[in-house]
Amino acid sequence: MTQKRITKELQEVLATPPPGIKVNLVDESNVHNWNIIMDGPADSPYAGGKFQLLLVLPPEYPFKPPKINFKTRIYHPNVTFDEHGSMCIGILKSEAWKPSSRIPNVLTAIQQLLLEPVPDDALEQATAQKFKEDRKAYDKEAREMTKKYAK
Amino acid sequence: MDSDDDFNMSSEEEDVLEDSDNDNGSVDDFGFDEPEPDLGYTQKEQVKKEKRTFDTNFKVYHPDDIQAQQDDLIDEVNMILDIRKEDAAILLRHFRWNKERLIEDYMDRPKKVLEDAGLGPSTTGPPKLEVIPGFMCDICCEDEPGLKSFAMKCGHRYCADCYGQYLNQKIKEEGEAARIQCPQDGCKRILDAKSLDLLVTSDLQNRYHELLTRTYVEDKEQMKWCPAPDCQNAIECGIKKKDLDKVVPTVACDCKHRFCFGCALPDHQPAPCELVKKWLKKCADDSETANWISANTKECPKCNSTIEKNGGCNHMTCRKCKHEFCWMCMGLWSEHGTSWYNCNRFEEKSGSEARDAQAKSRVSLERYLHYYNRYANHEQSAKLDKDIFTKTEKKMISLQTASGMSWIEVQYLNSASHALQTCRQTLKWTYAFAFYLARNNLTEMFEDNQKDLEMAVEALSEMFEKPVDELANAKLKVEIMDKTSYCNKRRVILLADTADNLANGVWKWSNNN
The missing domain is CATH 1.20.120.1750 (Four Helix Bundle (Hemerythrin (Met), subunit A))
Known part of the structure; x- marks a missing residue:
């Protein structure tokens, strides 16, 4: 029964993707692994960058939340600056996730996170520190990293 | 003053017995009417003396007692506020079983209280499984005719299979019970026991009630589970966290397990909890290591780093501060001249000073x-x-x-x-x-x-x-x-x-x- 839901969600996202987001399957025969390309939002130091993310739907989806990671390095307080690109985002916590939540909601939540980092909930303490204390330096660093990695 | 209190606090049964004894005795033997409470009083005074200063007052509750306590409170709220029992239960849990506060708040603004507790405005009659023509489940996207579906009073409808699987995930996988919300994104309606019964098997219902009882005890500050394996009793004790530097509240469960109500560790009288925590941490860090360090190492006379000598040469160079000294006399190596491998300078001043410092750190x-x-x-x-x-x-x-x-x-x-x-x-x-x-x-x-x-x-x-x-x-x-x-x-x-x-x-x- 999850297959039907996933197929429907995929069709919807392919037909009308949220602005600034492209979706395709990593492997056409497996609807559980989605490849996401997210544009860095305008008005953010990530503008102009293209960020790749991997979205994995667990077998229990939609009763368990999807897993999503940045494949492109990103300088951001809430995303680990390493090969995992793990992030901490409210909607994906099991106590907040509802089976009726949809993947586009998750994707827009991530875009929102790029626009408005949450330094108090940081995974990268140093980055959060800079974001709070020296916004200009943070913006500059984020722009440079975007140029370096997210082309 | 104290003694008056004691007298009043003694069990009623005893009072009745002793009073009647006294009455008989005074009337028959002495011929005057005045009762003699003194007799009973002295006995109680002795009982009181036997209660020792390090004893703590507590009460043991068995699983049935714990269930009965909850049921009583639910019945009371059900009657006073005239709401369904399952809703009363949800309200009580939301208020962490503080009945007085619940009733007071509810009287002031019932709507807000219901909404905060996850019992927002309701649309339909009593929840039941229904087949609704043209229904499509938003979770699995099935829409076949005859699909049974369910909605709580919030009206968010999903097919029975998905609802059941959702509850299974919450209860079995996440161990959640008191705070299971409607599956609708953003809906804060809390699942009630009646709805649960319609949707899942009896073993899952049992698990749900187990978890609820667990939160009941955990929500109460004066209650704790007996930590003994397989023991299902809970202990009630009035000692508060802030009292723990003044008392060591050892309690004894009916299963014979004696433990501290403050920290749930096995009985640790006379040492207070804070000290026990510190000591256990120290031991975990230190014990074996400390023995070994004591036997095999010395501290650098300059920076106090602990050094193990793992070769034969007495010419030591501290890795950390580069201080050079002699392992035998602990003195400066520069004073040793060419007497390699063999220290005969035990009386040298720099050496004996260093050894004194060494001794001090060893003492601790x-x-x-x-x-x-x-x-x-x-x-x-x-x-x-x-x-x-x-x-x-x-x-x-x-x-x-x-x-x-x-x-x-x-x-x-x-x-x-x-x-x-x-x-x-x-x-x-x-x-x-x-x-x-x-x-x-x-x-x-x-x-x-x-x-x-x-x-x-x-x-x-x-x-x-x-x-x-x-x-x-x-x-x-x-x-x-x-x-x-x-x-x-x-x-x-x-x-x-x-x-x-x-x-x-x-x-x-x-x-x-």
């Missing part, structure tokens, strides 16, 4: 080891006590056959074994306690008490280990009985003394640990 380590070794020894013995207990049973049986004594007549061995266990538990913690004490007159008294108890325990332990044929000896039996009661008495004295001083805040703690 050795002080710790002194207390730790005694603590560990009693802990080890306490572990052996588990064997002793089973051995005692066997001993008692073989003693019965060997000497012709009855079961009752050999019970003194059981008492002795029990005394050994509790006394050792206490002794063990006296050493952790002593480690943190600053030296003064009180400490000396404490150490005298500790020594008395320890000697008594070791003596009893020795008698207890005698072979069965000697145990049958009547003289030894009397000796064991005497020593048992002496041990218990010494333990009471020690605990009463420490508890009083703790309550009065007169212990002085050493601050270099």
Whole structure:
């Protein structure tokens, strides 16, 4: 029964993707692994960058939340600056996730996170520190990293 | 004032009995009417004296009691506020079982209270499974005709399979019960027990109720589960967190497990929780390592880094501060000239100063080891006590056959074994306690008490280990009985003394640990 839901969600996202987001399957025969390309939002130091993310739907989806990671390095307080690109985002916590939540909601939540980092909930303490204390330096660093990695 | 309170607090049953006794006695024997409450009073005064200062008031609740408590509260709220029982339960859980606050708040603004608790405005009648034409489940996207679906009072409808699987995920995988919300994104409606019953199997329902009971106890500040494995009882005790520097609230569950209500660790009287936590952490960090360090290392005379000598040469260079010194005399290496490999400069000034500093740092380590070794020894013995207990049973049986004594007549061995266990538990913690004490007159008294108890325990332990044929000896039996009661008495004295001083805040703690 999850297959039907996933197929429907995929069709919807392919037909009308949220602005600034492209979706395709990593492997056409497996609807559980989605490849996401997210544009860095305008008005953010990530503008102009293209960020790749991997979205994995667990077998229990939609009763368990999807897993999503940045494949492109990103300088951001809430995303680990390493090969995992793990992030901490409210909607994906099991106590907040509802089976009726949809993947586009998750994707827009991530875009929102790029626009408005949450330094108090940081995974990268140093980055959060800079974001709070020296916004200009943070913006500059984020722009440079975007140029370096997210082309 | 105190005595009045005591009189009033005594159990009603006793009062009735004693009052009638008094009335009869005074009327018949003395011929005047005035009742004599004094008689009953003195008896109670004695009872009161027997309650020792280090004892804590508590109550044990069995699973049925815990269920009944919840049911009573739910019934009460159900009647007072005239709402469904399952909703009353949700409201009570939301208010952490504070009935008074719930009723007060509900009277003020019922709408807000219901909404906050996840019982927002309702649209439909009593929830039931329904087949609705043209329905499509938003979770699985199925829309086949005849699909059974369910919605709580919030009206968010999903197919029965998805609802069930969602609840299964929450209850079984996440261990959630009191805070399961409607599956709709953003809906805060809390699942009620009646809806649950319609949707899942009975074993999942049982699990749900188990989890609810667990949160009931965990939500109450004065209640704690008995931490013994497989024990399902809970203990109620009025000691608050802020009292824990003044009392050590040991409680005893009906399963026989004795533990501290403050921190749930096994009984650690006389040492207060904070100290126990500190001590256990220190031991976890230190114990074996400290022994090894003591035997195999020295500290750099300059930066105090601990250094292990793993080669033959006495010319040491500290990795950390690059200080060069001689392992033998601890003196500056530069003063050694060319006397490599062999230090004969023990009397040199730089050397003896360094050795003094070394000795000082060793003293603190050795002080710790002194207390730790005694603590560990009693802990080890306490572990052996588990064997002793089973051995005692066997001993008692073989003693019965060997000497012709009855079961009752050999019970003194059981008492002795029990005394050994509790006394050792206490002794063990006296050493952790002593480690943190600053030296003064009180400490000396404490150490005298500790020594008395320890000697008594070791003596009893020795008698207890005698072979069965000697145990049958009547003289030894009397000796064991005497020593048992002496041990218990010494333990009471020690605990009463420490508890009083703790309550009065007169212990002085050493601050270099």
